Amino acid sequence: MSVAIAVRVQGLWKRFGPQVAVAGIDLALPAGRFIGLVGPNGAGKTTTLSMVTGLLRPDHGVVEVVGHDVWRDPVEVKARIGVLPEGLRLFERLTGRELLSYTGRLRGLPGAEVDRRAAQLLDVLDLAGAQHKLVVDYSTGMRKKIGLAAALLHNPEVLFLDEPFEGVDPVSAQTIRGVLERYTASGATVVFSSHVMELVESLCDWVAVMVAGSIRAHGPLADVRGDAPSLQKAFLELVGANGQDTASDLDWLGGGAAR
């Protein structure tokens, strides 16, 4: 049986001046899975997700999301995806509730349906008590949650999340996780980026490992992990950093060292 592909990327390149951020990557991300794009700081994850979601034009390459070309058919694609980008910009002078009402109407949903979905999302994400507060007064975790609610409101087929758990406390992280697990269980696809391997290992069933603009490994989590005891170990082996102790150079650092 052939696997449905949610996101297909071919020969994707992005260069910023002399810096190659994404060096001609190919990917086929299966539909209905919880997919992690992992890699160290500066690997090219945000650049890749920005190109895949139509926010940043690639230098070369093709991106298809649920069968539509992102750059030739952007309206078709944008109707089918939800995005929680890095450095999320929100309408700060709206309340959380108003933000969802606005987003839902922008998405073309009927008003009564927007209200119903917004009330449920606020409730599930534990934001009901803060729904009449201005977004500018939200904490980092609350901003991630209202951003997630806005990204889910139109029930997208594929949800892209750039570092969704950064700055989020364990209770809120558990809440977000529950919502995402329920969403993928219904057949939708989540693609999220993170440099926290433990998180990816505990959430994802499919991973792509990105290093210095290239994909080093991709596939079901168990295949990428291989015989390694954890994804973190497998990752360190893939990037050839196992056992490195660069901190030993800092011999001046610490209370016992000479000033």
Ligand SMILES: Nc1ncnc2c1ncn2[C@@H]1O[C@H](COP(=O)(O)OP(=O)(O)OP(=O)(O)O)[C@@H](O)[C@H]1O
């Ligand atoms: N607008 C830009 N102008 C210049 N260089 C950029 C720009 N955006 C990204 N880069 C560079 O491209 C490379 C990849 O950056 P990117 O933000 O995609 O990495 P990342 O994997 O998301 O990292 P992190 O986990 O730290 O967010 C880095 O070397 C970065 O400095």
